[in-house]
Amino acid sequence: MTIAVDFDGVIHAYSLGWCDGSIYDPPMPGALAGLRTLMEHDAVFVFTSRDTQQVADWLFERGEFDITWEPPGEVICEFWNDRDRILVTNRKLPASVYLDDRAVRFTDWDQALAVIQPGAVITNPLTHTADVGVKRVISLYEQWVKAGPPPLGTPTARWWDKRLAELRGVLHLQQTEDPS
C-alpha cells in the first residue's frame, strides 16, 4: 500500500513552528529508521507545503534515501507505488494511511466536531437521540483500539491526557444536548 508521511512535526522535529521557513531541527527520533521500515513493505511519499527540493535535499543529506521530488505546479505521477524511492510532493496523493501530527481521525462530523470543538453544541437534530451519543462513544473506543498503544517514547501521561480530552469532548457534547 501507499503511506503518506507529513514532513514538519513527523520527520522534521519542527520545535519552533514555521519560524523563518528553514528546516532548522534534526529529524524526529526514529524518523529515518521509521521511513526505511515502512519502505520495506510499502510505497512512501512525503507531503509538505514547503519547497519540495528543500525537503528532498534535507532527506538525502540525513538519510541518503533515493528521492524523487515533484516541482511545484508539476504533476509527475497520479499515484505513488515505488518502494525503492521516496517521493516528495506538495500534493495530496491517494494513500491508504496519512501519517500527520495534526490530523483528527474522521468517522463522522459529530465525532470530528466533538474532538475539535469539545464545547460546541451541534445543531444536527440527529444528535439529539441517545443512540447517536452511544454510537459516538463506541466509535471513539474503536478509534482507540485501532490506534493501538502509544508509540515507544511517547510520554504516557500526555497520551492519556489526550484520550481523556477526547472522551470528555464526547461526554460534554452529550450533556449539552441532554434536555433534563
Ligand SMILES: [Mg+2]
Ligand atoms: Mg505537520
